[in-house]
Each structure stands twice: as C-alpha cells, then as structure tokens.
Amino acid sequence: MSPDAKSPPGPGGPTRQPDLAGRARVVLDMLSGLEPELRAAAVLAGDREVLASTLDDDAWRQSVVDLAESLEGIGDGDLDSSHIATEEAEVFTVRESGFSLVAVTERFVLASLTSFDIRMSLRDLARETHDA
C-alpha cells in the first residue's frame, strides 16, 4: 500500500479518527520529545477531567486535578499560566483553547521556552480537535 493510501476500513466501517484522549496522548508524546527535562505531564479538558497523562497513576492524576483546583481561586482574573518552582522540580500549567496542560520538569529549565512549547502543544490539540 502506498504511504498516501488510506487505511482499509475495519469490520466496523471506516477507521475512526483518534478520539480526544488519543490526540491528547499524541500531544504529550510530542511534548516529551521537545522537552528532555520533562518528568511528567497531563492534559486536562477544562480543569477537572484528565484526558491523558504520561504517568499511569491515579494518585498523580488526582494531584494534577488538585493543583488545577488550587490555582482556580487565585486572583480576580482568568488564569493564563503559572510557573511554580520548588527546590526539587518546577511545575508549569498553561491554559489554552479550553484545555490545560500541567507539566513537571527538572529544576532550572528555560521557563519561557517550556511555556511556549506547552502552549503550542495545546494549540495543536485544539486545532486537531476542531478539524476532526
């Protein structure tokens, strides 16, 4: 089959487009490739629903939601992004196009570059979701 050819339809009909969680997983894989210092990351729809995560751990997923909820009540305006540094690691959150991405990285990464990569990843996800 040529590379341009479409996949043959399966028994249930034409091959389905990857679902939202699958697309979010692809975005995380791409982000992992861009960020060698990335420890873990998760994509949320809104602030509560974890669509995909690099770690298959319920406690981690709950921690992601807890952080998103903690950030929710900060200030009067709409949150765009946050950068939290501890002695051990750094945590980035970015909201874009109805999705949020939470990423834990090693210490002393380039913050603006990491935030930019996260934002572009979320824009890719939003565009693919819109096109699907």
Place this chain on the structure above:
Amino acid sequence: MLKPHRVVARKFSSYAEEASAFMRRRRHHRRPYVRIQFRSGEAVELPPDGDEASQIMAAVTGLIEHSR
C-alpha cells in the same frame, strides 16, 4: 610593599567573599516561588508565606512526589 601576612589575609578574605556570594546566589536560585500570569497580561508572584502560595505548594509537593 605589603607585608606577607597581609597578602595572605587579603587573599583569604577575597576567597571568603567569593564563597559567600556563591552561597547567596545559590540560595536565591533555590528559593521556591509561585508565579501566576492572567489573561489580562497581569503577572503576580504570590507572597511565599501567604495562604494561597502555601495551598499551591502543598498541591505541587504531591504532584512532584508522584512524578518521581
């Protein structure tokens, strides 16, 4: 010409100043912080001893522990 013991004392104090500057920079870089950016463009760094920063730091600590 400086007496030899003064040369040694100046060298020593110069090294001590370098070491203390290094420690100050290190302490500054290791300082935890919470920086928030809003859609309006406003950015704030939360006071480290405030309730909001403490709550976020608690959530982040759990997040980091589970990401090991």
